[in-house]
Amino acid sequence: EDQVTQSPEALRLQEGESSSLNCSYTVSGLRGLFWYRQDPGKGPEFLFTLYSAGEEKEKERLKATLTKKESFLHITAPKPEDSATYLCAVQVNSGNTPLVFGKGTRLSVIA
Amino acid sequence: NAGVTQTPKFQVLKTGQSMTLQCAQDMNHNSMYWYRQDPGMGLRLIYYSASEGTTDKGEVPNGYNVSRLNKREFSLRLESAAPSQTSVYFCAEWGAWGWNTGELFFGEGSRLTVL
Numbered sequence: 001e002d003q004v005t006q007s008p009e010a011l012r013l014q015e016g017e018s019s020s021l022n023c024s025y026t027v028s029g030l031r032g033l034f035w036y037r038q039d040p041g042k043g044p045e046f047l048f049t050l051y052s053a054g055e056e057k058e059k060e061r062l063k064a065t066l067t068k069k070e071s072f073l074h075i076t077a078p079k080p081e082d083s084a085t086y087l088c089a090v091q092v093n094s095g096n097t098p099l100v101f102g103k104g105t106r107l108s109v110i111a
Numbered sequence: 112n113a114g115v116t117q118t119p120k121f122q123v124l125k126t127g128q129s130m131t132l133q134c135a136q137d138m139n140h141n142s143m144y145w146y147r148q149d150p151g152m153g154l155r156l157i158y159y160s161a162s163e164g165t166t167d168k169g170e171v172p173n174g175y176n177v178s179r180l181n182k183r184e185f186s187l188r189l190e191s192a193a194p195s196q197t198s199v200y201f202c203a204e205w206g207a208w209g210w211n212t213g214e215l216f217f218g219e220g221s222r223l224t225v226l
Binding site for chain 1: 115146151152155156159169201203212215216217218219220
């Protein structure tokens, strides 16, 4: 059974305090690993897709990396507007196979 | 999320009542999905439709039915609502950028309470 585990469940940072969120996965035939951001009362919004070990992608203060067993979402010098729940998901086999999501990490950045 | 429209946004039902959640997409994509999101449980797949005319069960299909009415619309029906179906429901569609790549676009969610 495909499994995705995110840690920590919740993270509280001071503004400017860099940190990382973890997503570990156990799947057969990873096709892609996805990161989403979700604000309260909203639907998830796409951030990144990573396809192979060693791949990295960046967007503003966020950088996602991928190994054969886990992915990290690094947040550099976060701001209060980065507060959200960050979701990790995996896709196996083909291009439109349903994503399997982790439970998310709830990030709070305090000014 | 402008491409995926869900209705209603909020609904309160009594146990045993039925209702249909509607989802429509305007991006002409083939694959559509229904997820539910509960505190501490993350997003779990209920049903999906890889293309018009096909539907498949996901992780938590019991108590639900779906209809892929046409390429644009994918509805989720609760025939006899139970308190355990209190949740936030998200419709999503798969938008392909190219061969075997893409992303999942989500609607804003439908918040259902069953009393």
